Amino acid sequence: MNANQIVLHSRPEGMPVAANFKQVSVELPALEQGEFLVKNLWMSVDPYMRGRMIDRESYIAPFIIGQVLEGGSIGEIIKSNNEAFPVGSKVSAMNGWRSHYVTDGADHTLLPQTPINESHFLGVLGMPGMTAWTGLNKIANLKEGETLFVSGAAGAVGSIVCQLGKLMGAKVIASVGSDDKAQHLSKLGVDAVINYKTTKDLSQSLSDAAPQGIDVYFENVGGEHLTAALNNMNDHGRIAVCGMISQYNDTTPTPGPNNLAMIIIKKLKIEGFIVFEHWDSYPQFAKKMGQWLATDAIKAEQTVYEGLEKAPEAFIGLFEGKNRGKMLVSLK
């Protein structure tokens, strides 16, 4: 049997382009004892994958030219020589960017029986949702009555951060890149939304939206957003640094904010985090998030591209602001 895969054809210089990716067909091996065959149903594209396209040391190994890309995936077992993973079960794994694959089940998790669509295990119930929850609870320690600023607020992580912030009793200020996204977040209960593409002075807009100052900043964007946040932080404010998407396609490094002295003046705490290091809290998170989803307290939006061949376009779209909520590729 053959499987389609998308491999890294060349390393992007700046914004990724279609030519950096190549679809290939590979022959899958026959199943050995203990192995099973998975047909992928969904794959995730996430901004952090851009970092893996650079050949450098990081918290996760770089992708290799000519090899299949990796990323979150949800698949269905269609053939099995492994009793723990029976045919018909659905599994989550890091085996995206391919139509089918054979595995012995290492690093695979069986999805629970639930009425929730399985695709949400790549979003609100998966890495992005867990990232939002971890950043607010374990890193920034957001408290009731505080003011939270979220950049990249319409994205997979940001849109959950905003909603969790409201559930935790915070005033939430969001920054997004389109009026459509702004309206959507307002509907979700966010207190004030700034369209950073149309505002003249982000720092001033933030000050107008949060005259009482910012206690927690959930950082997804970097650059000008970090500068504006630093200017508006309250004493002892906390910044959970999840991502800096504005810089992922830089061909030369961008200078940082010119107001880092605020770290001293305001006695700020800035902490970067990688959600995988907090995965032992996943069951605690999943239980709560499952309840919130079931009661509609959290709404999980998705932007779906259809077909493996659309995966590069979906990935590139992340950096063009094309997604509202979780960006997914359907492989059904």
Next chain:
Amino acid sequence: MNANQIVLHSRPEGMPVAANFKQVSVELPALEQGEFLVKNLWMSVDPYMRGRMIDRESYIAPFIIGQVLEGGSIGEIIKSNNEAFPVGSKVSAMNGWRSHYVTDGADHTLLPQTPINESHFLGVLGMPGMTAWTGLNKIANLKEGETLFVSGAAGAVGSIVCQLGKLMGAKVIASVGSDDKAQHLSKLGVDAVINYKTTKDLSQSLSDAAPQGIDVYFENVGGEHLTAALNNMNDHGRIAVCGMISQYNDTTPTPGPNNLAMIIIKKLKIEGFIVFEHWDSYPQFAKKMGQWLATDAIKAEQTVYEGLEKAPEAFIGLFEGKNRGKMLVSLK
């Protein structure tokens, strides 16, 4: 009776100059009941005072043009209508930049009876020493066997940070601005010293000195030092942000490091602090530091300018690297 005072004559633009200061003579009031007269013996000049010369909101109120400057002081009570503060006692206060003053004793602390020279209560046993101890213990949580990088390492705070780092069992890498300072720190037991003024590539020099990476960075300088530290931090490294002296005289804000993404990649924690917020730990600190001084485990160097009229020169000298250890003005 008259007292000499130094007032802020104009706000510095960039590097402070003598013309920003003015010495005046004021008549002291007669002592009321509960008041006492202090003759200052020592006054402190510290880099943070530069920030108070700017008219802006901060953790401490700005100095006012035409009013006497403030800062750490040690004085002797020469006349008293207050039984709690008898004649002959020595007091520490924030009443520097003046020869004599009258007070009711608010915010005054009687110095303990000790063979240690009273001037050390402005240095190793005062704010700078407490800053060093707080940064390592309460902010960065330095552990035995870790590698510590200290910038501004020959200064009042930095030189104590280096020595405390050694006492805590760390490998200590220091950055200073002269070979004389470098040699001095080597004698104090620091493992490697970089003269940042003569090195071509600070980040590479730091990497050479600490091939195993940096676990804790004690930040006194900012700018290029922060960039180099970020490049060389280990995963889960901590940065205690005490000061950014390289930027205090900037007339236009300097851009920050272009490698802030390291905060995410390495999951770093960066925390600014102001020692006054930690003053409830002062007795715990002073007990330990007193023992270290008595046993010569910590050596407290001082650079002393003689006479109130030299105070502006001493202050300006802080930004020219003229001090080794604590910069003081003797008013005896």
